[in-house]
Amino acid sequence: MSLVVPAAADRAALADVVARVVRLDPAAVVRLRSAGTGVALWAGTPFAVLVTTAAPGRVDPADVTVMASDLLAALSVVDAPEVDPGRAVDDRWRGDLPGEVGWEVVGEIPSAEIDAVVARADPAGLDATAWEAGGVRVPARCAVAVAGMGWPEGGAAVRVAISGDGAWMRLELGGAAIVRHRRPALTVLM
Template identity: 85%
Template sequence: MSLAVPAAADRAALADVVARVVRLDPAAVVRLRAAGDTVALWAATPFAVLVTTAAPGRVEPADVTVMASDLLAALSVVDAPEVDPGRAVDDRWRGDLPAGVGWDVIGEIRADEIDAVVARTDAAGLDATAWEADGVRVPARCVVAVAGMGWPEGGAAVPVALSDDGAWMRLDAGRAAVVRHRRPALTVLM
């Protein structure tokens, strides 16, 4: 098993996202998926939203789940274009992922408004609508996840963009994003 990301800056950016995931949940898992000449990284958060980022590179196998702490150690300790991301724990991944295409930007929220939205969340709860654009309601948990990850960096000059693909919503905060189903998944009882 291997993860190859040629550019040191891209490896550092991946390590930064994984470190933030581990800070929120030390037992988190990360799913790595090949997408052409890019590696997409996905991780669940305690806020019931996904975090994602991508970098030019490749991963073998093309779809594998590893412990976030193992991947962080590999990216932080080994200064090489290719690392061993850790042992596969594919059985620990729960849920599906959105398609990689079809996202339409439908709104933005200024970075300096994120803290105000998070402050209102305490009284309203994580499932309350924190923001709405073009008929898409963004639950507070999505904005709290953006803040919990420490994004966006760069202050008020960096807006957080809201995108929609019909089934999922995405809050883009620079090189990474928070993603959530627009509607809760149905549970099938048998």
């Protein structure tokens, strides 16, 4: 198994996102997927939203889940384009991912508003609408996840986008994003 990210700056950016995920949940897993000429990284958070980022490179196998702490160690210790991301723990990934669809930016949330939402957030009301942008309801849990990851930095605004099929919403923060399914998941009883 290998993760190849040729540029040191891209490896450092991946390591930064993984470190933020590990800080929130030391037992987190990360899913790595080939995406065109790059690799996409996905991780769950304690806020029931996903974190994603991407970098030029490749992963073999093309879709694998590893422990976030193992990947962080590999990216932090090995200063080389190719690293071993750790053993596969594919059975630990729960949930789906957005399809290969385009994203449409529908608005922005000022960074000060993220701080205000977090300050007034009620743990029992994380699904309450915290912000609305372009007709898209942004639940408080998304703003809390942005802050939990230590974003936005430098007062940058957070862009709100929806997937081409309308099923997913994302808060874009430069090279990373918080992603949430817009429709509730259905439970299948057998």
